[in-house]
Amino acid sequence: MRLRNKLFIQHMITIIMLLAAMYVVINYTLSKSMIERDTQTLSQYYSLHRIEALKIVNDKKISIEQLFSGTYAPLIASHLAANSNFQVQLFDSEGTIVGDSGNREDLIKRSDIDAALDGQTASVITEVEGQKLLIYASPFTFEGKIVGGFRYLLDLNQHEQTLTEMRRWFIGVAVGCLLIALLASYSFSFFIMQPLQALQQALKRVAVGDFSRKITVRSHDEVRELANDFNQMSRALQEHIELLHYEQGKQKKFYDNVTHELKTPLTSIMGFSDLIDKLERIDDIRSCNGYIRKESTRLLQMVEELLHSSLKGDEAWRVQTENADLAAVLADSLQIVEPTLQKSLIATTLSVEPCYAYFDPKRTQQVLFNLIDNAIKHSECTQLHIELESETMDSSCFIRISDNGKGMTEQEVQALFLPSEQKEPRPISSHSHGLGLPLCKQLMELQGGSIHIRSRPGQGTVVQLHFQTQKLPAPVLLQN
Numbered sequence: 001m002r003l004r005n006k007l008f009i010q011h012m013i014t015i016i017m018l019l020a021a022m023y024v025v026i027n028y029t030l031s032k033s034m035i036e037r038d039t040q041t042l043s044q045y046y047s048l049h050r051i052e053a054l055k056i057v058n059d060k061k062i063s064i065e066q067l068f069s070g071t072y073a074p075l076i077a078s079h080l081a082a083n084s085n086f087q088v089q090l091f092d093s094e095g096t097i098v099g100d101s102g103n104r105e106d107l108i109k110r111s112d113i114d115a116a117l118d119g120q121t122a123s124v125i126t127e128v129e130g131q132k133l134l135i136y137a138s139p140f141t142f143e144g145k146i147v148g149g150f151r152y153l154l155d156l157n158q159h160e161q162t163l164t165e166m167r168r169w170f171i172g173v174a175v176g177c178l179l180i181a182l183l184a185s186y187s188f189s190f191f192i193m194q195p196l197q198a199l200q201q202a203l204k205r206v207a208v209g210d211f212s213r214k215i216t217v218r219s220h221d222e223v224r225e226l227a228n229d230f231n232q233m234s235r236a237l238q239e240h241i242e243l244l245h246y247e248q249g250k251q252k253k254f255y256d257n258v259t260h261e262l263k264t265p266l267t268s269i270m271g272f273s274d275l276i277d278k279l280e281r282i283d284d285i286r287s288c289n290g291y292i293r294k295e296s297t298r299l300l301q302m303v304e305e306l307l308h309s310s311l312k313g314d315e316a317w318r319v320q321t322e323n324a325d326l327a328a329v330l331a332d333s334l335q336i337v338e339p340t341l342q343k344s345l346i347a348t349t350l351s352v353e354p355c356y357a358y359f360d361p362k363r364t365q366q367v368l369f370n371l372i373d374n375a376i377k378h379s380e381c382t383q384l385h386i387e388l389e390s391e392t393m394d395s396s397c398f399i400r401i402s403d404n405g406k407g408m409t410e411q412e413v414q415a416l417f418l419p420s421e422q423k424e425p426r427p428i429s430s431h432s433h434g435l436g437l438p439l440c441k442q443l444m445e446l447q448g449g450s451i452h453i454r455s456r457p458g459q460g461t462v463v464q465l466h467f468q469t470q471k472l473p474a475p476v477l478l479q480n
Helices: 003-060 075-083 113-119 159-206 223-278 281-313 327-342 360-376 409-416 436-446
Strands: 087-092 097-100 122-128 133-143 145-153 316-319 322-325 348-349 356-359 381-392 396-401 448-454 461-468 475-477
Touching: 003 075, 003 133, 003 145, 075 087, 075 097, 097 133, 113 122, 113 133, 113 145, 159 223, 223 281, 223 327, 281 327, 281 360, 322 327, 327 348, 327 356, 327 360, 327 381, 327 396, 356 360, 356 461, 360 396, 360 436, 360 461, 409 448, 436 448, 436 461
Parallel strands: 348 381
Antiparallel strands: 087 097, 087 145, 122 133, 133 145, 316 475, 322 356, 381 396, 396 461, 448 461
């Protein structure tokens, strides 16, 4: 059974019980009130009848004993009942009915007469032959002595008819009130259940991963508190899921960058290994072995750094700047990629001048490897010109890498530094994963430098790296 139906049934049972209790209380109160009113009326009649009886005794010159005798009592009872709607009886000191204005000379119940002869007024309700009667008896005292008493019998059938009519009216009104109350209860339960139904629908959406649904309740009660708690829970879940996605994306981006950077030393090692087979001079072979050891050491350092970052959980590229010879780093980098350039039939020219700057040699070498690798794989060039020059006015150094390849459009240049997930389409091939240039940009910025690319279709591409000759404030971390 649904909650709305349960509330409706509960309200209906409660209302019916309240109406039943009201019916019992009102019926009892009215009946009691009518009996008390009739008893009070009969008591007032007794006071009047006592005065009139004493007047008869005085006028007729009879004794009190004669008043309650069989000679005068029937006449007096009829006289007293002439202008009333009840029956009058007189009884003597022995409890015998000596005068009666009606046809009920005696009744089975005589406790009222006994009470009257004991000096008390008494009222009794009894039923005779299907007729309900109110009997009121009061003692008649003369000169301090109870000589008899008056007894009144009032027919209560008219009262019962009045009570029956009032019961009918009450039942009719109660049924009408019940219907109105049930209709109001049903409508009220609808307004109560509406936010709960909205909460149910929102929970179904949350179950399938949709946290956008929010519940608005204008009432100031527990339902509103429940809705607010649900909204807070939904918001917290959404934030945690977004944070989880962010952490997953950050971790994936970090390992993508790491695996991308591992390709460069491996490519160099493979290139020098292939070159050794073609060399005859022992000095050239030793030189190639030296580069292989150097690249192997760099590869090992990158793996150790990866393990260190994984253990710490920071997932960070560490960038540490120092004052170093940029020309030496550039020349060393070109020497490492020379076998790959020769294999790709790309002629290289180099123009350098001494330039000391503050940069991270390892990260700068990563940038150079990525840029030269992109030129080899994507530019379709045959010539590569690299120059290094210093600018004394703004305390900076520049490395320009120019090729005579196919070039790029302005839109393609702007898309180069976008994160890989924002590129449409993402430039993924068997030779490239689209990860190098965004990482180059981040590495250059963290060293205090910058990278700029100019290109036109059919006119080649120029990449310019800018380095600061002033010391950076402190080493920084590249968070992924």
